[in-house]
Amino acid sequence: MSADEFVGHEALIAALRAGTLDAPDHxxxxxxxxxxxxxxxxxxxxxxxxxxVLIPVMGTLAIGAALVNGALSSxxxxxxxxxxxxxxxxLVNGAAFSHGTGPIGAPxxxxxxxxxxxxGETGAxxxxxxSGATGLAGPTxxxxxxxxxxxxxxxxxxxxxxxxxxxxxxxxxxxPKGRLIHATAYLDVTVxxxxxxxxxxxxxxxxxxxxxxxxxxxxxxxxHRGYGRAFLDLHVPLSRTEDAITKLGKLPGVxxxxxxxxxxxxxxxxxxxxxxxxxxxxxxxxxxxALNSGTLTGSQRVDVQIKLAxxxxxxxxxxxxxxxxxxxxxxxxxxxxLATKHQxxxxxxxxxxxxxxxxxxxxxxxxxxxxxxxYILIVAFPIAVLLALLxxxxxGRQRRDEKRxxxxx
Amino acid sequence: xxxAFAASRPGRGQPFADVVAENLDAVxxxxxxxxxxxxxxxxxxxxxxxxxxxxxxxxxxxxxxPRTWLCRIAHSVAVDWFxxxxxxxxxxxxxxxxxxxxxxxxxxxxxxxxxxxALHRLSPAEREVVALRVLLELDGPSAARVLGISHTAxxxxxxxxxxxxxxxxxxxxx
Numbered sequence: 001m002s003a004d005e006f007v008g009h010e011a012l013i014a015a016l017r018a019g020t021l022d023a024p025d026h027x028x029x030x031x032x033x034x035x036x037x038x039x040x041x042x043x044x045x046x047x048x049x050x051x052x053v054l055i056p057v058m059g060t061l062a063i064g065a066a067l068v069n070g071a072l073s074s075x076x077x078x079x080x081x082x083x084x085x086x087x088x089x090x091l092v093n094g095a096a097f098s099h100g101t102g103p104i105g106a107p108x109x110x111x112x113x114x115x116x117x118x119x120g121e122t123g124a125x126x127x128x129x130x131s132g133a134t135g136l137a138g139p140t141x142x143x144x145x146x147x148x149x150x151x152x153x154x155x156x157x158x159x160x161x162x163x164x165x166x167x168x169x170x171x172x173x174x175x176p177k178g179r180l181i182h183a184t185a186y187l188d189v190t191v192x193x194x195x196x197x198x199x200x201x202x203x204x205x206x207x208x209x210x211x212x213x214x215x216x217x218x219x220x221x222x223x224h225r226g227y228g229r230a231f232l233d234l235h236v237p238l239s240r241t242e243d244a245i246t247k248l249g250k251l252p253g254v255x256x257x258x259x260x261x262x263x264x265x266x267x268x269x270x271x272x273x274x275x276x277x278x279x280x281x282x283x284x285x286x287x288x289x290a291l292n293s294g295t296l297t298g299s300q301r302v303d304v305q306i307k308l309a310x311x312x313x314x315x316x317x318x319x320x321x322x323x324x325x326x327x328x329x330x331x332x333x334x335x336x337x338l339a340t341k342h343q344x345x346x347x348x349x350x351x352x353x354x355x356x357x358x359x360x361x362x363x364x365x366x367x368x369x370x371x372x373x374x375y376i377l378i379v380a381f382p383i384a385v386l387l388a389l390l391x392x393x394x395x396g397r398q399r400r401d402e403k404r405x406x407x408x409x
Numbered sequence: 410x411x412x413a414f415a416a417s418r419p420g421r422g423q424p425f426a427d428v429v430a431e432n433l434d435a436v437x438x439x440x441x442x443x444x445x446x447x448x449x450x451x452x453x454x455x456x457x458x459x460x461x462x463x464x465x466x467x468x469x470x471x472x473x474x475p476r477t478w479l480c481r482i483a484h485s486v487a488v489d490w491f492x493x494x495x496x497x498x499x500x501x502x503x504x505x506x507x508x509x510x511x512x513x514x515x516x517x518x519x520x521x522x523x524x525x526x527a528l529h530r531l532s533p534a535e536r537e538v539v540a541l542r543v544l545l546e547l548d549g550p551s552a553a554r555v556l557g558i559s560h561t562a563x564x565x566x567x568x569x570x571x572x573x574x575x576x577x578x579x580x581x582x583x
Binding site: 004005006009012013015016017018019020021022023024027028030031032399402403405406407408 | 426429430433434436437438441443451454455458459488491492495516517518519520521524532533534537539542543544557564567568571572574575578
C-alpha cells in the first residue's frame with residue numbers, strides 16, 4: 001500500500017513492517033473458548049431493523065386495539081347504543097311527559113344576591129319521566145358588579161308553560177322596575193320541520209315588532225333533507241321582556257328546549273356618567289366665565305381655552321356613552337335559536353349495521369390514538385431536542401478529552 | 410471452532426470465528442502500538458472481540474470493513490483503558506513500570522532497540538495512526554473513521570508521526 005504520507009519514509013516503513021507481532025496463541029484460545037455470551041436477538045438488531053420491526057408492531061397494536069374497542073362497542077344492542085340520543089329525542093319530543101308518570105321535580109334552591117341586583121331565583125326544573133330521565137337545571141352565576149341569573153329547563157312546550165308559571169310565581173323573570181338593567185335572554189326551541197321553522201321565525205319577528213322592538217339579525221339555514229336552524233337576535237323594550245319571552249315560548253309548533261336570562265345592572269354606571277357630565281358642565285361654565293371676564297393674560301387665556309376644548313370634547317364623549325348605557329339599560333336582547341327536530345336528534349336516524357358501527361367506533365378510537373400520539377410528540381419534541389443537544393455537547397467534550405489523553409499519555 | 414462463533418452469523422455468510430482469525434493479529438498489533446503494553450493489549454484485544462461479538466449482528470458490512478469496525482471498537486476500549494490508567498498513575502508512581510518496559514522490545518519482535526525506543530517516545534495518538542496506516546494498511550478514510558477525525562487530519566497526523574519517528578530514531582542512534 002502506498003500513500004503520499006509514506007514518501008521519504010520508505011526505509012522506516014519497511015523497518016516497521018519487518019517486525020513481527022502476532023497475537024499469542026493463548027489469547028486466541030481464550031478468546032474463542034471464552035465467548036459464551038448469550039445471544040440476545042433484540043439487542044443484536046441494528047436500530048434500523050428495530051425500527052422496521054417496531055413500527056409495524058405498534059401500528060398493528062393500535063389498529064387491533066381500535067378494532068377490539070369497536071367490536072366491544074358495537075356488540076351492544078343498537079337501541080342501547082343510541083340510548084342517550086333516544087332519550088334526548090324523547091325529552092325533546094315530549095314523550096317523556098306525555099307518557100311519563102313521574103312527578104314534576106321540585107324547584108331547586110338558588111338565590112345569588114348580586115351586588116346591585118335583586119334576589120335571583122333559579123328554578124331547577126327537575127322532571128322525571130318514565131325512563132327516569134331528569135331535566136337539566138341551569139346554574140346561578142354572579143358577575144362583577146352585576147347580577148347574572150340563569151335558569152333553564154329541558155321540557156316540552158307544556159313543560160315550558162309549567163316552568164314559566166313556576167318561574168313566574170317565584171319571580172325569576174321579574175326584572176326590577178325603575179332601574180337601568182341590561183337583560184339578555186337565550187331561548188332554544190325546536191320546531192317540527194322547515195315550514196314551521198320559517199313560520200316561527202316570521203312570528204317571532206312580528207311579536208317583537210308589536211312589542212316595540214326590532215330584529216337586529218336573522219339567519220336561517222335549511223337543507224333539502226329537512227334539517228334547519230335559525231338564529232334571531234331580537235331587541236325589545238326592557239319592560240316588555242317577560243312578555244316577549246312568554247310569547248316566543250308559546251309560538252305554534254314550538255317546543256322550548258332551554259331558556260336562560262342574564263341581567264346586568266347599569267344603574268351605577270349611568271349614575272357615574274351623569275355625575276361626570278355635571279362636573280364637566282360646571283367646569284365648562286367656569287372656563288367660559290373666566291374667558292368672558294377679560295382679566296386673563298394672553299397665556300392664561302390660551303391655557304383656559306385648551307382646557308375648555310378638552311372639557312367640551314370629554315362631555316360629548318361621556319354624553320354619548322351615557323346615551324348608550326341608557327339605551328342598553330332600557331332594551332333587552334333575546335337570542336332565539338330555532339332548530340328542526342331532525343337537526344336535534346340527527347344521530348338517531350343514522351342506522352348502521354354491526355360492521356358499520358365497528359368500523360365507525362374503530363375509526364373514532366384510532367383518531368383518539370392519533371391525538372394522543374400527536375400530543376406526546378408535541379410534548380416530547382422539545383425534550384428530545386434538549387437531549388440531543390446535551391448528547392452533542394457531551395460527545396464533543398469526550399472527543400476533546402480523548403484527544404488530550406492520547407496526545408499526552 | 411466453537412459453535413457459538415461458527416453459527417453466529419449465518420445470514421451474512423461469514424462466521425464471526427473467521428473474522429476473529431483474520432483480524433486478531435491486526436487488532437492486537439494495533440492495541441500494542443496504541444498502549445505500548447503487550448499485556449494490556451492482550452486484555453484489550455479480548456475485550457474488543459467480546460464487544461464485537463455482542464454487536465456482530467448489528468455490524469453492517471456496507472458501511473465499513475470488519476477490520477475498520479474492529480479497530481473502532483478497539484480504539485474505544487483503549488481510550489477507556491487510558492482513562493483508567495491516567496487515574497491509576499495519578500495514585501501510583503509508575504516510574505518503575507516504565508523503566509521495566511524499556512528492557513524488552515514491546516512493539517514487535519525483531520525491532521531494533523532504537524526503533525522500539527523511538528516508538529515509545531511517540532504519543533499514543535501518533536503510534537495509533539502509524540499502526541493503522543502502516544501495519545494494518547488501512548486506507549485513509551477507514552483510518553480516519555477509526556480515529557474519529559477527518560481524512561485530512563488523519564493524513565496530517567500520520568505525516569507528523571512518521572517525521573517525528575524518523576527524528577527519534579536518529580536521536581537514539583546519535
